[in-house]
Amino acid sequence: MKAFSITDIGEKRRINQDYVFCETNPIGNLPNLFIVADGMGGHKAGDYASRFCVEFFTQFIKESNITSPIALMEEAIRATNEALYTKSKQQEELEGMGTTFVVATICGKEMYVANIGDSRLYVIGKEIRQITEDHSLVQAMVKTGELNRDEARVHPNKNIITRALGVNEKAQPDFFEVELAEGDIVLMCSDGLTNMLEDEYIEKIIRENADDPKTAAETLVKTANQYGGRDNIAVIVIKV
DSSP, X not given: OEEEEEEEOTXXXXXXXXXXXXXSSOBTTBSOEEEEEEEEOTTTHHHHHHHHHHHHXXXXXXXXXXXXXXXXXXXXXXXXXXXXHHHHHHOXXXXXXXXXXXXXXXXXXXXXXXXXXXXXXXXXSSSEEEOSOOOBHHHHHHHTTSSOHHHHHHOXXXXXXXXXXXXXXXXXXXXXXXXXXXXXXXXXXXXXXXXXXXXXXXXXXXXXXXXXXXXXXXXXXXXXXXXXXXXXXXXXXXXX
């Protein structure tokens, strides 16, 4: 397994509120761990939220005795959400903060994924597949047939998310179990990438750099910035 992670402030923002964690070696009872978090909140609250959640979550994983990957991630997310929510109530400057959170661990041929918000996880094998589902206003409108995917991409409310860590007392993540094949590539990213580049273009860049996660990730960020870079960009590329 080879993996590479990168974040970039983009072309328009003054603060990078994206935060990543990328470790191919064991973390606690998990054989590896990958996280993308995209913070939200005024001033530096979003920056604080994403960093806090990644650091709290990884520390929880290191200290936990739970062996089931899904059960471990579920309990870690619950504790992380509770801790961030408490912080937001204790400090006025952090009120209303939150973060998206997509996390994955790969155990042999099985990948376990948890997601809350609109950061994404894709698997690129025979085709590109989006595994996670965005918890966003426009995605809800797509599901009800009010919008198609092309309309959703340019909708003025596309950045309104309906679930995040830290905004409510209880988090509502989705969990996925995905069977991987040898040679599959996993992409995790914030919406700073997917709002700039179509899935087909993302797939093209990854396939052109299939054996080099570092070049693939750096090229994705560079291209997103060339197309406007309207937001922070976070990318993790994992070659299974």
